[in-house]
Amino acid sequence: MHGEYKVPGGKLVVVDLDVTAGRLTNVRVAGDFFLEPDEAILRIDAALENAPVDTDTAGLTARINAALPPSAVLFGFTAESVAVAVRRALARATDWHDYAWELIHEPPQSPALHMALDEVITAEVAAGRRPPTLRVWEWDAPAVIIGSFQSLRNEVDLDATARHGVTVVRRISGGGAMFAEPHSTITYSLAVPEALVSGLSFADSYAYLDAWVLTALGDMGIKAWYQPLNDIATEVGKVAGAAQKRMVGPDGGPGGVLHHVTMSYDIDADKMVDVLRIGKEKLSDKGTRSAKKRVDPLRRQTGLPRETVIDKMIDSFRARYGLTRGRVTDEELARARDLVRTKYENDEWTARIP
Structure with a gap:
């Protein structure tokens, strides 16, 4: 072995x-x-x-x-x-190089549809019907994405989201709330077989699945590192936050892992602190007094257009592990749209923890 x-x-x-x-x-x-x-x-x-x-x-x-x-x-x-x-x-764990990776990078989609696509695509990888997939998101509207176990009213100022036209959605993974705007955020998902992280602790799997993007950022002149449990940080501030969800495979067998990351490209800090309720305890834990100072955008650190940063990230992944262009299938899209209707745009899910 x-x-x-x-x-x-x-x-x-x-x-x-x-x-x-x-x-x-x-x-x-x-x-x-x-x-x-x-x-x-x-x-x-x-x-x-x-x-x-x-x-x-x-x-x-x-x-x-x-x-x-x-x-x-x-x-x-x-x-x-x-x-x-x-x-x-x-555990007979696999390696990144053992797979034929697929890239999905499609036109802008709604926040709720992105949540649904994450669930559907990871389920397909877990079932062995889809290869491991890197999906780069494009947003059609600003959004607050709260973690699966967060209280809606404790994390989000709903009056402020209505005032700014911000959609609120709940994802299937844990972790904290994220604020995303179409041209100010870089978001991607990795849907991988459980075998890729076999033998790793939950915490170690975050670092393992973040390693490629640290290299990509390094190629752009940014010295970044994994900061437990789920942040990517630089010398001047946090640039990204990650979250994971483990999904059981067919008949309870080996499943899949969803690892998705939201990166700050050019965040509107004033709007972020208006729509998110970032408590004093959380700020104290991060060693800062101001929510605005917790995040340092990639635009300032790289000096590159958002599209160029994304292209360089994709090129870095492709150079390391190989990557072919794919798409969301018609069947996957139909299932995702059904989930949008029955779950992700449904208050029963979004406000499941009021």
Whole structure:
């Protein structure tokens, strides 16, 4: 079995192993990390040898740490990252390069239809009827998108949204409220098989699925990093927020993961704080007194038109993993429109937590 794990902001860890009578055998750890003393790599291998296959990440990490000498220096990786690579090997996790990725980038659509398309496309990926998909959104109206578990009245000033002509929709993923305008926001979704994140913790899967866009931003001169749990940040402020939803596959089998990200290109901060109720507790947690200072737009950081930023992001993904142009099928669109009518434009869903 073979498992790989790219440490966020660090190095690649690779593990090859066999399983014999329910235990790990012939374990070999490798990667482009740095480790001193040299013989410590043999201690890591030995620590994992004969471990029960059901040992969790914490248990494997403890075995490795106990075996390392006090003088050991691990640079670019950790004992935990080795354990994650082992769990990915045992889960037979896939890699980005194992798939033929498809791009969907279509003309502007309504906020409610975007919510529905996320649900339908991820269900299709989970069922194996659609390849893993990168979908770049175009908005036809400004919107506030609240998380699945948020209180509508606690998060949104409905008088202000009515005054500004802002649509309010609730998504199927958790997380916080987002403010989006057609020419000021870059939003994309990844709909992927669960196997791509097998062996990763929920938190690690965020960093793993955000890694490609950090590289894309780096190519545009922006030093960005993953900030737990679900933000993408730079030295001058937050640029994006992510959210996820796990979907069960047919007959309860392996499913799919929806990972969607809203990026600030040129946000109207005054309007944002008018329509969103951003509490003092949240601002304090983010280390700032002003909601306006929490977000630093990509337009200012890149100096590039929005369309150019999107094109560069797509080109970066294509260069790393391959990407062919696709579209929403007629059947998918019909199902999404039905969901808009029965769910996403329905107060029973939008105000399910008043």
